[in-house]
């Protein structure tokens with residue numbers, strides 16, 4: 001398969017669209033007796049417990065998500081406490097609830113269906129408190145398990161064609177996706193969810209790294225097979241999705257790549273039986289990079305996608321003044337975040353709150369597939385129901401101008417209910433934010449891997465919106481949608497785009513005391 005053969009991404013995307021009829025005609029039901037385990041467990045490996053009483057950063061959430069770490073020449077090397085903080089606030093268990101289907105362990109970042117199919121691994125040199133090695137992070141007991149002893153950072157540098165952030169990083173975190181854990185519920189859509197759920201987790205990871213004073217960025221350019229081999233993945237079941245180098249060192253001598261023989265480490269089966277969805281394996285293969293040369297070519301900085309021209313009535317966005325912004329720390333906000341289950345339909349938010357959320361969430365994402373200047377693959381389209389200072393209607397967010405352009409005025413709660421898969425949440429929210437992308441141009445520029453990039457970017461911006469909304473004591477939830485109906489709703493402006501992601505913001509309905 002070839003990354004440039006972009007029919008593969010179109011086939012997957014078109015084949016996994018939701019529509020009114022696809023939902024009704026899908027006979028799939030949840031087999032609770034075969035529900036996958038929420039954790040990857042290596043029964044024969046000893047845990048290396050991570051410290052649990054790590055000092056908080058004290059950095060306000062809104063700054064942590066939107067302000068880059070000042071670049072300094074000095075080394076910034078994480079220690080074990082930094083690593084523990086970053087891993088826990090990205091993928092750790094923050095809440096636990098009993099449900100009819102069993103115990104649910106809610107994690108730091110939102111995840112489709114609370115199925116938590118994204119695993120984290122760390123490839124590190126010697127750090128204060130941790131020996132060099134390749135480790136797996138187990139949220140269940142907040143510990144690392146050593147898969148390979150020794151410094152394998154040279155293998156990552158090689159696999160990324162010496163991407164400078166990876167080559168200079170004292171440690172790199174790798175996100176992987178486990179198909180079955182999510183496909184048990186969502187079947188073939190899981191490959192889209194890989195991007196969304198990695199993205200929300202990355203929003204936390206980048207914010208906590210920044211709050212810890214450590215540079216970090218998203219790296220999507222790597223030879224897939226090399227990284228998967230290093231982590232000893234069974235790639236029929238689990239695949240590497242992205243790398244996040246953490247910190248920077250001026251140390252020049254990176255170790256040479258080492259042999260990484262197959263380990264065949266035993267893991268506890270996720271379910272009695274698993275169903276394989278070949279369309280996802282094909283999509284992954286078709287978006288894999290096969291050689292260092294291909295990585296180098298892929299990474300050649302692509303031209304920024306032109307943003308859609310603005311024509312309609314514009315509203316200037318204006319952030320909350322500094323003194324009115326909440327100063328809760330990033331850790332406090334992550335701990336209280338949760339997806340809103342019911343919005344108060346009678347509530348409204350202010351234009352300044354919405355402006356602050358949009359501004360914080362869309363400040364340049366540090367990623368190897370984006371220009372350093374704030375650029376994006378996704379465009380944001382809004383359905384405004386009740387925002388003080390804005391007429392209800394459909395809008396386009398002009399990032400460069402920091403404006404909302406009115407596309408059509410009107411009360412669209414009924415339409416939002418339909419577009420958001422006939423759920424009440426998008427109808428009752430104050431505003432729904434749809435992510436739409438010019439998939440044609442993206443795939444032409446980046447090949448099939450552009451499909452991974454656009455989904456992941458949406459998840460990461462969506463994850464930042466979650467954090468910014470909770471920082472302001474509002475509520476938010478990710479949602480899914482009827483693909484083509486979303487495009488029709490926002491057309492003609494959105495003609496030729498594809499629906500990628502949806503998130504609603506509002507005020508949670510306060511339950512009346514019983």
Ligand SMILES: Cc1cc2nc3c(=O)[nH]c(=O)nc-3n(C[C@H](O)[C@H](O)[C@H](O)COP(=O)(O)O)c2cc1C
Pocket residue numbers: 106107108109110111112113114196197200337338339340421423425477478479480
């Ligand atoms: C991309 C995305 C899409 C989601 N879609 C829906 C949805 O369609 N309906 C819904 O009720 N919740 C949806 N959720 C919310 C998840 O169910 C929720 O994140 C998960 O149960 C974990 O709970 P928490 O976010 O409160 O930690 C979505 C979450 C994400 C990240």
